């Protein structure tokens with residue numbers, strides 16, 4: 001099997017860790033990775049995290065804040081000069097002033113937030129300097145899904161890619177590429193034009209998966225969708241080929257060329273990303289949009305579970321994980337959080353959490369995961385709705401009230417982005433297992449899920465002011481519990 005990192009990588013990580021620790025003596029810091037597939041809510045989560053600490057938000061379950069032990073919170077220069085800064089000010093202005101959601105991000109970014117606090121225990125007060133920095137790192141989940149490729153050779157990558165492409169959810173989207181691949185002889189002499197054509201067809205298929213309404217999780221290589229400055233380079237111009245497993249291929253063949261490029265992708269893209277960013281994390285939050293997957297049906301749920309399994313296996317400890325030893329011992333807590341819980345009534349929050357628990361448990365079992373403590377949560381980093389009830393005949397229905405985004409429609413009505421409306425979002429199933437079972441209609445096609453959530457996108461909330469004219473901080477659901485799990489022990 002391919003060795004994961006070179007000697008110099010290991011030396012560098014060790015050196016970074018040492019200097020990190022030395023610097024940590026002066027100013028202790030905690031590195032928190034925030035990931036999730038695209039549109040999962042990473043940028044909104046980080047913005048809300050920072051905003052609530054800077055502005056003393058209402059965080060009753062976050063002990064350090066609740067008990068008034070945080071005396072000061074402020075932004076500081078980030079430690080890594082070569083990483084773009086997380087544009088907190090722009091994002092918060094969009095949310096609070098314009099009431100629009102921040103734009104989609106396509107790259108890694110980082111921000112340092114420092115808090116000064118008083119420890120709850122006298123012993124800790126003696127030992128600790130009462131100052132801690134959080135380095136929050138935002139990166140696309142697609143890039144994380146590249147990590148398992150480090151432990152795979154080109155032939156394994158080809159086989160897995162073909163298997164995934166043939167699954168019923170993807171068969172149609174991948175048909176064109178598969179047809180092209182099946183007509184190409186891997187032993188033909190290497191040819192740039194053929195490589196390009198295959199790459200184009202393969203990445204068109206990956207893009208189609210991403211754009212699909214069923215919210216299919218992305219397949220590697222992650223940079224095929226977000227190439228950055230390596231676009232057009234050989235390391236980014238390859239594709240899986242179709243051939244008999246175990247077959248030997250000639251030097252100078254198309255197979256040999258693709259294999260070399262696959263290895264170059266690992267060396268020049270995945271490994272530096274892993275070494276520079278992932279290897280140094282202390283805590284990780286993985287955001288998932290479980291409701292969107294549930295609405296799309298059981299196959300989309302299974303797909304989300306598969307993506308979660310791959311992500312968790314990156315953080316697995318112990319033998320059998322190539323990535324171990326370099327960083328896994330450092331990440332000791334992982335939070336899997338279902339975002340956007342403000343789209344359902346609070347009576348369903350526990351059900352959503354139970355569903356995510358089931359998803360995570362299955363992923364943990366499949367990834368043979370052990371090591372870090374994993375917790376799950378249903379939350380909304382920014383709560384865009386209020387709750388109410390509506391009488392319909394003799395029944396009282398729980399509803400959520402908010403301002404749908406301009407252009408959203410419910411039952412034929414299109415919204416203007418200014419008008420508030422109440423909707424009955426529907427219930428989640430009581431038994432979490434139900435979301436994995438796809439019912440069939442009589443003609444054999446997939447029938448829609450029994451529990452579709454009526455899903456409209458709302459505008460961010462209008463911030464209320466107190467009688468003294470003080471603007472209150474952004475409302476949320478269970479953000480405080482997320483913070484307590486991610487950082488609470490370091491402020492105890």
Ligand SMILES: Nc1nc2c(ncn2[C@@H]2O[C@H](COP(=O)(O)OP(=O)(O)OP(=O)(O)O)[C@@H](O)[C@H]2O)c(=O)[nH]1
Pocket residue numbers: 036037038039040041042043044045101102103104105106140339340341342343379380381382383384457458
């Ligand atoms: N109601 C509600 N909507 C949310 C929340 N978080 C995210 N959203 C919605 O989800 C969308 C995506 O959120 P982002 O934070 O931009 O997601 P991201 O993971 O950073 O997405 P990429 O940068 O594209 O990978 C937003 O535009 C909102 O419409 C939330 O807490 N409540």
Ligand SMILES: [Mg+2]
Pocket residue numbers: 042043044103104105106
């Ligand atoms: Mg983002």
